[in-house]
Amino acid sequence: MMGKQTGNATARTEVRATGGGSGSFDETTDSQEALRDRGDAAWITGAAPTDPWLTLLPGGYGAGSAGNIVGNRVDAAVSTRATQTSVDTIGTNVGTINTNVSTLLTRITSTLFSGITSLGQWLGIMMGKQSGNATARTEVRATGAGSGSYDEATDSQEALRDRGDLAWVASGDPWSTALPGAYGAGSAGNILGNRLDVAVSSRLASASYVAPDNAGIAAILAKTNTIPASPASVSDIPTANQNADALLKRDWTALTGEPAYSMLNAARMLRNVWNSSGSVLTVMKENGVTTAWTRTLTTDPTAQPITGAS
Numbered sequence: 001m002m003g004k005q006t007g008n009a010t011a012r013t014e015v016r017a018t019g020g021g022s023g024s025f026d027e028t029t030d031s032q033e034a035l036r037d038r039g040d041a042a043w044i045t046g047a048a049p050t051d052p053w054l055t056l057l058p059g060g061y062g063a064g065s066a067g068n069i070v071g072n073r074v075d076a077a078v079s080t081r082a083t084q085t086s087v088d089t090i091g092t093n094v095g096t097i098n099t100n101v102s103t104l105l106t107r108i109t110s111t112l113f114s115g116i117t118s119l120g121q122w123l124g125i126m127m128g129k130q131s132g133n134a135t136a137r138t139e140v141r142a143t144g145a146g147s148g149s150y151d152e153a154t155d156s157q158e159a160l161r162d163r164g165d166l167a168w169v170a171s172g173d174p175w176s177t178a179l180p181g182a183y184g185a186g187s188a189g190n191i192l193g194n195r196l197d198v199a200v201s202s203r204l205a206s207a208s209y210v211a212p213d214n215a216g217i218a219a220i221l222a223k224t225n226t227i228p229a230s231p232a233s234v235s236d237i238p239t240a241n242q243n244a245d246a247l248l249k250r251d252w253t254a255l256t257g258e259p260a261y262s263m264l265n266a267a268r269m270l271r272n273v274w275n276s277s278g279s280v281l282t283v284m285k286e287n288g289v290t291t292a293w294t295r296t297l298t299t300d301p302t303a304q305p306i307t308g309a310s
Helices: 011-018 033-038 039-044 066-073 092-105 117-127 133-140 157-169 188-195 214-222 238-249 265-272
Strands: 273-277 282-283 291-296
Touching: 011 117, 033 157, 117 133, 117 157, 265 282, 265 291
Parallel strands: none
Antiparallel strands: 273 282, 282 291
């Protein structure tokens, strides 16, 4: 059960014969020492067993890993360090150990193996996956609260070994899995398969990124914010005739602040009150009192008077 050296043939035969017999337990592969020697690589990656003591440390092991810590920090022989020189408490400790051993012996009662009909059969179904002794199996399942489901065909040490590395780690190589496959929405497989749909290098590199003109954008935003929520439609824009009609029908009395040389002042001579006094022509505003503009007249006594137009 414990060592992987070639075992006693009689003991091996007896282990295989427990329960229903026809077991295949082999100490070179199924013993506790053999299982230990499979090593981490066999349990995790499926690689063939290797001798861990041949590994160069720290090697390529990353910071924080056991290989890195041992390789870098166990950097001198223990014998070069300080030794424990005080042995004053050894006698006391030995006495305490003796007392504890005596206490332990008093606690090993006659009921220690209660519930075990055959220790050999128990060991058989614990170690080998052959059909075990029904009584031993029932007794194992009845321990504790009872109603256990232990089955040596799947739960024994040999059966656990036979599950193999793939059973411990995964059902296969995860990198060979087609994505998104049948993975449901929101799952890692679905997200990777659907969203990582182009090479990262096909997108803009950070070195080529040009920051936007945020100040310019803010200025444009300030101007667009002045646009009414419901601006006029094309049908609301006045036609040329509508603009002309509005100009010709504009009430001059509502106008103020016009320049001296404006169409309004030019037209006032045609419509508003005006008079001449001596050599000065005066054109009034619409109220007939306020002067709109004046001009100096040049007179000719010999000129023919104008009496009308036809």
